[in-house]
Amino acid sequence: MLIHISADRKNASVTSVPRDTIVEIPECTEPKTGTKFKATKATINQTLGRGGAGCTLATWEKLTNIYIDHWMTIDFSGVVKMADAIGGVDVCVNQDVYDGPKPGVGGGSGLKLRAGTTKVQGEQALQWLRTRHAFGSDLGRAKAQHMYMNSMIRGLKSQNAFTDIPRLTNLAEAATKSLEVSEEIGSVKKLLDLALLLKDVPVNRITMATIPVLEAPSDRNRVVIDTADAEKMWTMLRKDVALDANGDPAPAGSGSPSAPAPGPTPATSQPPASDPAKTTVQVVNGTGVGAPAVSKRATAIAGQLVSKGFALAKADSTLTPEKATLVRYATDAQAADAQAVAAALGIPAGSVQKSATASKITVVVGADWREGDAYPQQPAPEAGAVPETAEVLNGTDTSCMDVYGPYQKW
Structure with a gap:
């Protein structure tokens, strides 16, 4: 459970x-x-x-x-x-x-x-x-x-x-x-x-x-x-x-829940994000869900990060199918840097996650982002919209x- x-x-x-x-x-x-x-x-x-x-x-x-x-x-x-x-x-x-x-x-x-x-x-x-x-x-x-x-x-x-x-x-x-x-x-x-x-x-x-x-x-x-x-x-x-x-309706025009995204909250004493040029980022291709993976997708997004100052961003040849695009990080010390990586690509903060399986900051380009340089914004689900199944x-x-x-x- x-x-x-x-x-x-x-x-x-x-x-x-x-x-x-x-x-x-x-x-x-x-x-x-x-x-x-x-x-x-x-x-x-x-x-x-x-x-x-x-x-x-x-x-x-x-x-x-x-x-x-x-x-x-x-x-x-x-x-x-x-x-x-x-x-x-x-x-x-x-x-x-x-x-x-x-x-x-x-x-x-x-x-x-x-x-x-x-x-x-x-x-x-x-x-x-x-x-x-x-x-x-x-x-x-x-x-x-x-x-x-x-x-x-x-x-x-x-x-x-x-x-x-x-x-x-x-x-x-x-x-x-x-x-x-x-x-x-x-x-x-x-x-x-x-x-x-x-x-x-x-x-x-x-x-x-x-x-x-x-x-x-x-x-x-x-x-x-x-x-x-x-x-x-x-x-x-x-x-x-x-x-x-059964909760109060969201404010008109908010478009998303008012509560912060779930997951580990960085401590208030946590240092700010590091210099992007010194932040190591791995990018993997996860677009192969329900369709063949898009060729060189990780390379394209790594290039976008380099153009935004993340000089150490590199594509990994591993194919890791994922439905949704995510930014994973390994330790609390990397949390602010991971959020900075997400912000540079337009990935929402709620898609940044600490993970027991991560060894470094990793962008997984999911099946929801098969084309384009900026992450396509997804509408927030409505409260109570749980499948009948x-x-x-x-x-x-x-x-x-x-x-x-x-x-x-x-």
Whole structure:
């Protein structure tokens, strides 16, 4: 799940990718053993075993072209502990459900509920989150997880938990015993600060969604990303456009969201951009998406940069297909220089990203810029313009899950 909280802290979203989605997994290294795994194409749930959470994060960044600031994982026992710590979560099914083994279909989470609303906690909460067959598929499971999270947030808000600092601190302390987190949020206080970002987000501005997918041509039990619809969602997240339409309308004629673009914000003490003549820039050709790559496109844009004073700009012969043009950089010290490169080419600030895979400032000339010297300006997507295929669920939605027929009997 990718969690995004808007720069103005007025809306938030959670986007799931089904575990059986076939994606491109980059080369990864297991940090504890140093074992290297070659780049491959496989289901996204395999990333954790190919280098841990860092490989999962790198795969998400490759999939979305979104810089991810933090990561956390919670183990099964942690789910049970957290469900108990918050006093349980209300869930609802339209029919009786028993997610047990069936002839020819083993396993099952063991979830057993009567139709209607039940407050689940402990082991039962874990069973709800793991139920797959009784809810039809991975997509059904993602929807059930979204219902659980929405219900949990509604419950915490109704209890004023986000303003009860002692209670929130206790929850954070309980969470740290079950969570594995990225280094920069490895304390109770920092985890608490992260939770407080949700304090002022109204429930009707929280959106749960599943990335649009299609049945994999090679395997009907696997899915692939629906690239057209998925890209609309990734663009909204990159540009910090709300997935809901419940906010105040943008000022007339603004043409873009008022909030700054998402991603790492340079510290106020950060030095200004360096002398362009001393800034090393790599330009790669990414125009080969949906059509053959445009010949010498990287060379042409590198030439544009040289003409604007970036004397060290050079084209790279690598072909790296990307739908959208991006400027990537490796370290915070390069952030201002990367923004200067983007400005010289007319590339919007929201398309400048810190990336774990970058080694230097790199301009990726995408399929959206196949000709011309200046980057063609793209209209900003409208708030709430999420494809119907994304299975959107608003935070106020209290609907119930339908149970797949064979699993309605106890």
